[in-house]
Amino acid sequence: MNSLAMAREPDARASAAVMLKIDNLSAWYAESKVLHGMSFDVREGELLTLIGRNGAGKTTTLRSIVGIVQKRTGSIRFRDEELVGKRTFQIARLGIGYCPEERAIFSSLSVRENLFLPPVLREGGMTDEQLYATFPNLKARAGSQGTKLSGGEQQMLAIARILRTGSRLLLLDEPSEGLAPVVVKEIGEIIQRLKAQGFTIVLVEQNLRFARMVADRHVVVENGKVVDILSNAELEADMGRVKSYLGV
Amino acid sequence: MFEGISTQLLFGQVLLGLINGSFYAMLSMGLAIIFGLMSVVNFTHGAQYMLGAFIAWLLLNYLGIGYWPSLVLAPVLVALTGMVLERLLLRPLQGLDHLYGLLATYAVALIVEGLVRYKYGSTGLPYDNPMPGGINLGFMFLPYYRLWVVVFSLVTCIGTWILIEHTKLGAYLRAANEKPQIVETFGINVPKMMTLTYGFGVGLAGLSGVLAAPIYQVSPSMGSSLMIVVFAVVVIGGMGSIVGAAITGYMLGLVEGLTKVFYPEAASVVIFMFMIISLYLRPAGIFADKESV
Numbered sequence: 001m002n003s004l005a006m007a008r009e010p011d012a013r014a015s016a017a018v019m020l021k022i023d024n025l026s027a028w029y030a031e032s033k034v035l036h037g038m039s040f041d042v043r044e045g046e047l048l049t050l051i052g053r054n055g056a057g058k059t060t061t062l063r064s065i066v067g068i069v070q071k072r073t074g075s076i077r078f079r080d081e082e083l084v085g086k087r088t089f090q091i092a093r094l095g096i097g098y099c100p101e102e103r104a105i106f107s108s109l110s111v112r113e114n115l116f117l118p119p120v121l122r123e124g125g126m127t128d129e130q131l132y133a134t135f136p137n138l139k140a141r142a143g144s145q146g147t148k149l150s151g152g153e154q155q156m157l158a159i160a161r162i163l164r165t166g167s168r169l170l171l172l173d174e175p176s177e178g179l180a181p182v183v184v185k186e187i188g189e190i191i192q193r194l195k196a197q198g199f200t201i202v203l204v205e206q207n208l209r210f211a212r213m214v215a216d217r218h219v220v221v222e223n224g225k226v227v228d229i230l231s232n233a234e235l236e237a238d239m240g241r242v243k244s245y246l247g248v
Numbered sequence: 249m250f251e252g253i254s255t256q257l258l259f260g261q262v263l264l265g266l267i268n269g270s271f272y273a274m275l276s277m278g279l280a281i282i283f284g285l286m287s288v289v290n291f292t293h294g295a296q297y298m299l300g301a302f303i304a305w306l307l308l309n310y311l312g313i314g315y316w317p318s319l320v321l322a323p324v325l326v327a328l329t330g331m332v333l334e335r336l337l338l339r340p341l342q343g344l345d346h347l348y349g350l351l352a353t354y355a356v357a358l359i360v361e362g363l364v365r366y367k368y369g370s371t372g373l374p375y376d377n378p379m380p381g382g383i384n385l386g387f388m389f390l391p392y393y394r395l396w397v398v399v400f401s402l403v404t405c406i407g408t409w410i411l412i413e414h415t416k417l418g419a420y421l422r423a424a425n426e427k428p429q430i431v432e433t434f435g436i437n438v439p440k441m442m443t444l445t446y447g448f449g450v451g452l453a454g455l456s457g458v459l460a461a462p463i464y465q466v467s468p469s470m471g472s473s474l475m476i477v478v479f480a481v482v483v484i485g486g487m488g489s490i491v492g493a494a495i496t497g498y499m500l501g502l503v504e505g506l507t508k509v510f511y512p513e514a515a516s517v518v519i520f521m522f523m524i525i526s527l528y529l530r531p532a533g534i535f536a537d538k539e540s541v
Binding site: 066068087088089092093098100104106107108109113116117118119121162165 | 416419420422423425426427429430431432433434435436437438
């Protein structure tokens, strides 16, 4: 494992530099406003979840960060760069990896082609050996058509392909969605391993149990706003507080 | 059964069918590549084919540049003008209904054809055959140039197929055909890729034009008359299916040639009958994958 991350304790993380700072972010799909002034930040090496009901604006938040949603106001600062106003490909090149909810595996590409499609943008990405060690299934099925994989394997592929690129900030949209519990557990372990390797991760998650298993902090989103931010310890101590937001 | 038909006629028409098929294949391949990535039905394609032939003619008659250099120069020039067109006209239309791109490219086709007709008239301009002579195969006479056209077009189609199916560049193209936004999140400049792809597609049209110049006469309408058939080919093969477009092109060229032998009256409609049948049986095209239906 990466020594850089091993020594890092939760306290150290709390004082780590802010990697992504979102300030008063609003975003629109065509004419309808979906985000209404979101503010939160993500620290270097942290694993942060966005939790909230369906339609709260979690996915839109990720899509705004990577610029798929182009109409946005406010500020998204990644290290020293302002992302609002930049095109998606420019944002990606700064070192932000995005794994969409629908996984977006390409059916006209083989598993291998899917995996190696994203170009290496900067140093520090996983090597091919590391990738295949983390995702042995993908090696076995490298020649298959991308969409012939099982749901879990497609999810692994969608995560794996952004690890080679040298992106240090990963935006993962509901990787546990629609998967069997045993696969969810496996993906949880992979995400924890990525965190241990020093990746900074923003995870959109509806599955509270999954979120608790992996995260440092939780940002609760409701109607396009941040209504609460709590550490994992706070979440454990007061599950009722979050469950009331989620309406479960 | 086929008594009244001489082998001479049969093979002559098969060759002619292959020649026509070569042009259908190259043109519809370019159309399919452009449509796949940009969802633009490029109605300028015929004019760009004509432009390829015309540039070759201009290069020869004004600058003394012959066929072989033109085979490279003219397509490059057509590709460059195409890329300018894409940036100025097509990019602003991205994201709008397909109809806008279709109408815009159709308008450009009319303008280009009109300008050429205005300056050089509508009668065909001759272009000398760079490979005169031929070989007597016993059952037929095979002109070298026609052989060259068939071989060159096959090489071009197979080369394009390899480029798209078996290279990294092609993988980007295929991926961007499916999910352009996701490809962009990998740091790929998809708009630039569209410009280059459009340039490549219309470059193929320009290349076909140069190839055609010595066979057909160079005239402003040489593209538009061919394009009607080429669009039928693309519809039968499946819009956006690149391999399908090429195979269908050759196949229908042959079908057309053979129809001329066995039932000449139907030769000009046989492709459209195929189109109707294929639309009826497989509306998305013979080679379309199920997902795009």
